[in-house]
Amino acid sequence: xxxxxxxxxxxxxxxxxxxxxxxxxxxxxxxxxxxxxxxxxxxxxxxxxxxxxxxxxxxxxxxxxxxxxxxxxxxxxxxxxxxxxxxxxxxxxxxxxxxxxxxxxxxxxxxxxxxxxxxxxxxxxxxxxxxxxxxxxxxxxxxxxxxxxxxxxxxxxxxxxxxxxxxxxxxxxxxxxxxxxxxxxxxxxxxxxxxxxxxxxxxxxxxxxxxxxxxxxxxxxxxxxxxxxxxxxxxxxxxxxxxxxxxxxxxxxxxxxxxxxxxxxxxxxxxxxxxxxxxxxxxxxxxxxxxxxxxxxxxxxxxxxxxxxxxxxxxxxxxxxxxxxxxxx
Amino acid sequence: xxxxxxxxxxxxxxxxxxxxxxxxxxxxxxxxxxxxxxxxxxxxxxxxxxxxxxxxxxxxxxxxxxxxxxxxxxxxxxxxxxxxxxxxxxxxxxxxxxxxxxxxxxxxxxxxxxxxxxxxxxxxxxxxxxxxxxxxxxxxxxxxxxxxxxxxxxxxxxxxxxxxxxxxxxxxxxxxxxxxxxxxxxxxxxxxxxxxxxxxxxxxxxxxxxxxxxxxxxxxxxxxxxxxxxxxxxxxxxxxxxxxxxxxxxxxxxxxxxxxxxxxxxxxxxxxxxxxxxxxxxxxxxxxxxxxxxxxxxxxxxxxxxxxxxxxxxxxxxxxxxxxxxxxxxxxxxxxxxxxxxxxxxxxxxxxxxxxxxxxxxxxxxxxxxxxxxxxxx
Numbered sequence: 200x201x202x203x204x205x206x207x208x209x210x211x212x213x214x215x216x217x218x219x220x221x222x223x224x225x226x227x228x229x230x231x232x233x234x235x236x237x238x239x240x241x242x243x244x245x246x247x248x249x250x251x252x253x254x255x256x257x258x259x260x261x262x263x264x265x266x267x268x269x270x271x272x273x274x275x276x277x278x279x280x281x282x283x284x285x286x287x288x289x290x291x292x293x294x295x296x297x298x299x300x301x302x303x304x305x306x307x308x309x310x311x312x313x314x315x316x317x318x319x320x321x322x323x324x325x326x327x328x329x330x331x332x333x334x335x336x337x338x339x340x341x342x343x344x345x346x347x348x349x350x351x352x353x354x355x356x357x358x359x360x361x362x363x364x365x366x367x368x369x370x371x372x373x374x375x376x377x378x379x380x381x382x383x384x385x386x387x388x389x390x391x392x393x394x395x396x397x398x399x400x401x402x403x404x405x406x407x408x409x410x411x412x413x414x415x416x417x418x419x420x421x422x423x424x425x426x427x428x429x430x431x432x433x434x435x436x437x438x439x440x441x442x443x444x445x446x447x448x449x450x451x452x453x454x455x456x457x458x459x460x461x462x463x464x465x466x467x468x469x470x471x472x473x474x475x476x477x478x479x480x481x482x483x484x485x486x487x488x489x490x491x492x493x494x495x496x497x498x499x500x501x502x503x504x505x506x507x508x509x510x511x512x513x514x515x516x517x518x519x520x521x522x523x524x525x526x527x528x
Numbered sequence: 529x530x531x532x533x534x535x536x537x538x539x540x541x542x543x544x545x546x547x548x549x550x551x552x553x554x555x556x557x558x559x560x561x562x563x564x565x566x567x568x569x570x571x572x573x574x575x576x577x578x579x580x581x582x583x584x585x586x587x588x589x590x591x592x593x594x595x596x597x598x599x600x601x602x603x604x605x606x607x608x609x610x611x612x613x614x615x616x617x618x619x620x621x622x623x624x625x626x627x628x629x630x631x632x633x634x635x636x637x638x639x640x641x642x643x644x645x646x647x648x649x650x651x652x653x654x655x656x657x658x659x660x661x662x663x664x665x666x667x668x669x670x671x672x673x674x675x676x677x678x679x680x681x682x683x684x685x686x687x688x689x690x691x692x693x694x695x696x697x698x699x700x701x702x703x704x705x706x707x708x709x710x711x712x713x714x715x716x717x718x719x720x721x722x723x724x725x726x727x728x729x730x731x732x733x734x735x736x737x738x739x740x741x742x743x744x745x746x747x748x749x750x751x752x753x754x755x756x757x758x759x760x761x762x763x764x765x766x767x768x769x770x771x772x773x774x775x776x777x778x779x780x781x782x783x784x785x786x787x788x789x790x791x792x793x794x795x796x797x798x799x800x801x802x803x804x805x806x807x808x809x810x811x812x813x814x815x816x817x818x819x820x821x822x823x824x825x826x827x828x829x830x831x832x833x834x835x836x837x838x839x840x841x842x843x844x845x846x847x848x849x850x851x852x853x854x855x856x857x858x859x860x861x862x863x864x865x866x867x868x869x870x871x872x873x874x875x876x877x878x879x880x881x882x883x884x885x886x887x888x889x890x891x892x893x894x895x896x897x898x899x900x901x902x903x904x905x906x
Contacts, residue, residue: 273754275728344768349775373699373719374761375776456768459761460726471761482764485622486728486753 255500258493266497270462272479274494275487281494283501288464289379289473290502293454294447296383296468297390302440304387305394312395313402314424325399332392340456343385344377348457351376351384355469370469377459380468382475385453390443397442401435402428434517441513448506451477476502578877581611583864591619592626592639595730595784596667596849600639602881603873616869623730623849624753630852631655636862637870638852639666641730643823643830652854659856659906662828664898666873668888670813671735671845674773674793675780677701678716684709686799691743693780694722696759701778709799716778723769723781726762728753734847735782741835742844784847785810786886798845801838812843813888820848822894827855827901829894846888856906863905870902 259266262279269282308328312321355376362368409427418426455478459471480495487495590600597620604616618639626638627648633655643663644652652661673690675683680701685693689705692698698705702715725732736751749756763769766783773781774791785808788795797805806812819837824830835844851873853866872878879889890898 276752344763344771345775372759374721375772377761377763455726455764458726459763461758461762463758482727486624488624488628 251496251500254493255497258490258497261490262494270464272462272483272494274483275491279490279494281498283476283498285462285464286474286476286479286498287501287505289458290448290475290477290505292468292473293379293382293386293475294444296380297386297447298440298444300384300387301390301394301443302436305391305439305443306398306436308391308395309398309402310424310428312399314420314428325396328392328395330392331388332396336389336450337452337456339385339389340453343381343453343457347385348376348381351381355380359469367466367468369467371467372470374459374471376469377457377471378469379458379473382454382458383468385457386447386450389450389453390446393446394436394439394443397439398432398436401432401439404435405431437513437516441510444509445506448502448509449477450475451481454478455481476505578875579607579610579868579872581614581868584611584614584868585865586613586861587615587617588636588862588865588869589617589619589634590626590637590639591621591629591635592852593623593641593730593849594620595641595669595847596620596639596887598786598885599667599882599887600873602885603869603878606881607869607872611868614865614868616865624728627852630661633859636853636859636866640850640852641847642733643828643850644852655857656854657857659854659858661852662826662855662901663824663830663850663852664870664874664901665817665829665831665848665890665894666851666870666898667849667882668810668813668817668890669847669849669882669886670785670808670810670843670888671731671738671782671847672785672788672793672808673780673782673796673798673845674770674788675796676773676775676777676793677718678777680713680715681794682710682713682797683794684797684799684805686801687739687742688744688746690796691739691746693720694724694739694760695746695757697746718778721776721779722760723763723772723776723779724755724757724760725766725769726755726764729766730849731766731782731784731847735845737833738835738845782845784886785813789886798843800842800844802840802842804840806841806843808843808845810883810886810888812841813846814883814891815839815842816844816846817848817888818842818891818893820891820894822897827904829897829901831894848890853905855901855904858905867902867905871899874898874902 258274258279258281262274262281264271264280264282266282268284269280270285272281272285273279274281308324312325312328316324352375355370355378358368359370363370405428409431410423413423413427454475458473458475458478460474460478460482461472462474463472465472476498480499483491483495597618600618600620604618607616608614620639623638623640623642626635626640627644629635630638631648631651631654640663644661649660653659655661673685677683683706685706686709689698689709692705699720700717701720702717706715730753732755733751733753736747736749736756739747740749740751755762761772763772763781766787769781770783770787770791770793773779774793780796785795787793788808795808797807799805816837816839817831817833819834819839819842820831821834822829823832830850831848833844833846833848837844851870853870858866874890874895879895882889889895
């Protein structure tokens, strides 16, 4: 697709579509099948939503604490007390850290692959990055706990010493780096492939004419990228980031293995503590009674809502930048 | 696009290579397993004489505590080697899940770290027609406190000191309280990093019960599956805690003894008030379980452990896991298999396996009652 220039389209013979006989019955069956699948999907989604909301409402009606502000998760106790404040905070903070680290790197890699690297090098790099996506998250978790956590001890001390005045990087507790910050770094590595590969695709679709025009005007390669590639790819990069964010928000096993969870909100992101929705569900599900599971479902619904909001916001942003989107090029 | 497709092809080819390579490797692995399996069953052949398969047939599903998983796996292997045509399938998930499955009637028996709660007994009456769920103590095990302090090979601690360490009151290894318990040992001034289970766990609950009973004011928390104290670091699963302790200098954590021996982690000797500090071993745990009283009524054999025991060589931080069955009203199709299998696990041969694998056998006196109850199941 990247090599299809407008000139080629103009000179290409028109593709005939009407000459070959098509079975009307086939059309009808196919239309029916696709309509049926569409409706089936909606029905399944709706019934899942109804079931989950019902189960969640059971838990919420008996919760002794405030679901939004309680800093505790004791759903299997009698009376049950649980709240999602800590989980919401931990999920959002770790995902933000992941995005801040991953997106610039991913865009850099994507630009390198699409515009700088020699052909022979670009393919293997793209392949290796894609391969990162194939590693199961529990493997990332084990790698994180065994390798990343000890390696980050030095970085933590450095951040504490030079950026400790920012409060955020002030490390107040002794202890290994099983913190939201470490989780953020791990998530960044995990979302790198999806952001990179989508961004790469978008950058490859920049109309050749635009780039050649810029080059003809005497622009350097960096100026070409700044003036034609980045504006064209912006909405694509935003959607890629949102895909990555979706993965970061819902990551379970890697977070559960690396984080040292505790039910308190702390702005010191280098200190162990915090928790995320998915991690909490994985950790509590095994030993939870039926009511405890309802409570976990309620927390899962909040994660669902959060993801929905993020995706909605992303769609809004992309819609506003429609002029630059690949669809109109 | 063309280039991309080629990449995809190449990628999938490489992926296929990796997958098939992995398959080949795992195939080798399973080959080896059957070989060692054969060897082990040959070695265990004399024990087969103790296994009575009378009436056992078909498939028996069970589920529950992961703490007894290794023991049950060995039992199942020996049992299935002796009784052909019987399949026992123990899914090690968690005590909570095991009891839920039991009360839904989907398993023949459940493994649990803690005895049934009154409401769970009530619920079980629906499944056990005319009877109720009961607890049979089957596997004991010491919960070891593993430590990793550079230059320290032997460490004695008592309950109050352990509580203060896990409570963040004692922060350095060269604290006076620890020094006093370890004369002649040079302790470094390393900061103590204590690890606990990050998910709910029966192991946490049992350590909590011990500390609650023995540490006095130093441990104000009620025993629960959820780690109660603030501070410290969480890690998921016994293996996670053990790995962290192994990795971090100045660390201390708790887990079943087998995890300590598997990773070569040094364990704390417990100062119980007996003449000499007690090592965490299967035998010593059995001695402590011997001090337990039966708290259940009727055929329920739930134990009340005596955590304050000062008996010589008794290691009181122990975990007793139960098999949960119906006293009456077991499903007729699985009852013979349940009886025959549990008869084996409670037999001398069955209990002997425990000691060889880092667990603790149930003391003879209690074990005799367990066998009585198993024979009376209906």
